[in-house]
Amino acid sequence: MENDSIVLYPSQGRGHLFVTIELGNRLLAQYPSFSIHIIISTAPSQVPVSATELSAAVTGPSISFHHLPPTSLSKTYTPQQAPDLSYDLAELSNPKLHESLLKISETSVVKALIIDFFNTSAFQVSSQLEIPTYFFFTSGAGALAVFLYFPTIHEHARKSLKDLDGYQIEVPGLPPVPSIAMPVAMLDRTTEVYHCFMKTALQFTKCDGIILNSFELLEKRMIDSILNRDCTPGMKTPPLYCIGPVITNGDSVPPRRHECLTWLDSQPSRSVVFLCFGSTGVFSSKQLNEIAVALETSNVRFLWVVRKPPQSDQDPTLKSFLPHGFVSRTNDRGVIVDNWAPQVEVLSHDSVGAFVTHCGWNSILEAVRAGVPMLAWPLYAEQKLNRVFLVEEMKVALWVAESDKDGLVSASELEKRLTELLDSEKGREVRKRVEIMRDGAIAAMREGESSTVALKKLILSLKQEHRRELCCDSK
Known part of the structure; x- marks a missing residue:
């Protein structure tokens, strides 16, 4: 007898991949009869995730991985063009995706394809094969509301958002969003990637359901706005399943307990500021110096994950990028970690009292789940949107302001925000929140509570034998 399979298709990028694997773990924990297949595409310039890392992220025996063959891209992409790369890679991977789905269907019934935001082109394949298709939206309800409302924003703005200085975007259920807080890909309506985002926003309304990595209390007003169809005027709003927080145990498994955790063991409760900016967050030497000065002059205890500046011809050691003598002057109260730290474990440690974050959604959920207040310092993607929601709506973070001139966060600004978060009434309110x-x-x-109930409703939908309607139907 053929078993029922669910196929997960994350976009390229470690953060997207590992949270998708955890989604597979959650589905199997609730319904072990499923077989989970995860299809992985890798950009030519990307280092593939090792089999060891993949197997370590899996908690059950019924998850298998399918690696699509490498795809040749016709052009090169700058780091700022990561969305362009993701969309192009997905489009070019469609023939191999089609083959993989057919291969899986030889031994099982494919009940659904669950895709990432950037893999919208997969609808072309799932429509042909009549496979129900769901989105797994790996950011929050606030960002989802913006994307769903994007066609309306496009219609109302009449011109590119980059040309509307001071323009405030009013999205139902959200605080006002400055146009400059929108993702770069949504700022210029003359670009191809802008129209890819528009196509994705419209495709959201035609899918069989949206799986959201959030929970009701954290974003209640935003979730209600989506459910009330306020963000999709005149269009269908598919079922929404808020199953979060979906949190992974990290995208790497060290052979032993990380030494930074041993150092944290010796620090007072809630005394350490943790600074970490995601798997791809890097700063210039100038910005690293500003951070170092702020940490030294504020006299805080700190654990700082540092990546070397890109394209630097300096000495490759970390110390060479920091003020002379900084490490020795602060070694009694601070630790610098090269490149990577076990973030979930660090945030969960009793000694950590604040988190300076790039506002990636995975990092936000990890901090919320650990009860750690944040300083919001976004770098790319939808992170500036997330900062607005963290500070203005959720009230679990304080705003770190960049210079309008060069985007630099000054030492004085960071020191001021650190002091405010750790030692002011406003900071205490953020901690309580x-x-x-x-x-x-x-x-x-917990069993019977919102996210577990939503997950069970999702599984019931996935188990249905008959397709309601084609996701790409234009009606």
Whole structure:
């Protein structure tokens, strides 16, 4: 007898991949009869994730991985063109995706294809094969509301958002969003990637369901706005399944306990500021110096994950990028970690009292789940949107302001925000708020509570034998 399979198709990028694997783990925990197949595409310039890392992220025996053959791209991409790369890679991978789905269907019934935001072109394949298709939106409800409302924003703005200085975008259920906080790909309506985003926003309304990595208490007003169809005027809103927080144990498994955790063991409760900016966050030497000065003059305890500046011809050691003598002057109260730290474990440690973050959604959920207040310092993608929601709506973070001239965060600005978060009434209010959200995150995952109920509803939908309608139907 053929078994039922669910196929997950994340976009390229470690953060997207590992949270998708955890989604597979969650599905199997609730319904072990499924077989989960995860299809992985890798850009030519990307280092593939090792089999060891993949197997370490899997908690059950019924998850298998299918690697699409390498795809040749006709052009090169700058780091700022990561969305362009993701869309192009997905489009070019469609023939191999089609083959993979047919191969899987030889031994099982493919009940659904669950795709990432950037893999919208996969609808061309799933429509041909009449496979129900769901989106797994790996950011929050606030960002989802913006994307769903994007066609309306496009219509109202009449011109590119980059040309509307000071323009405030009003999205139902959200605080006002400055146009400059929108993702770069959505700022210029003359670009191809802008229209890819527009196509994706419209495709959201035609899918069989949206799986959201969030929970009701954290983003209630935003979720209600989506459910009330306020963000999709005149269009269908598919079922929404808020199953979060979906948190991984990290995208790497060290052979032993990381030494930074041993150092944290010796620090007072809630005394350490943790600075970490995601798997691809890098700064210039000038910005690293500003951070170092702020950490030294503020006299805080800190654990700082540092990556070397790109394209630097300096000495490759970390010390060469920091002020002379900084490490020796602060070694009694601070630790610098090269490139990577076990973020989930660090945030969960009793000694950590604040988190300076790039506002990636995975990092936000990890901090909320640990009850750690944040300083919001976005770098790319939808992170500036997330900062607006973190500070203005959720109230679990304080705003770190960049210079309008060069985007630099000054040492004085960072020092001021650190002091405010750690030692002011406003900072204490943020801490109280994030602790409420921590308790809400824990509660949402209990049996009979919101996220568990949503996951069970999703599984019931995935188990259905008959397709309701084609996702790409234009009606």
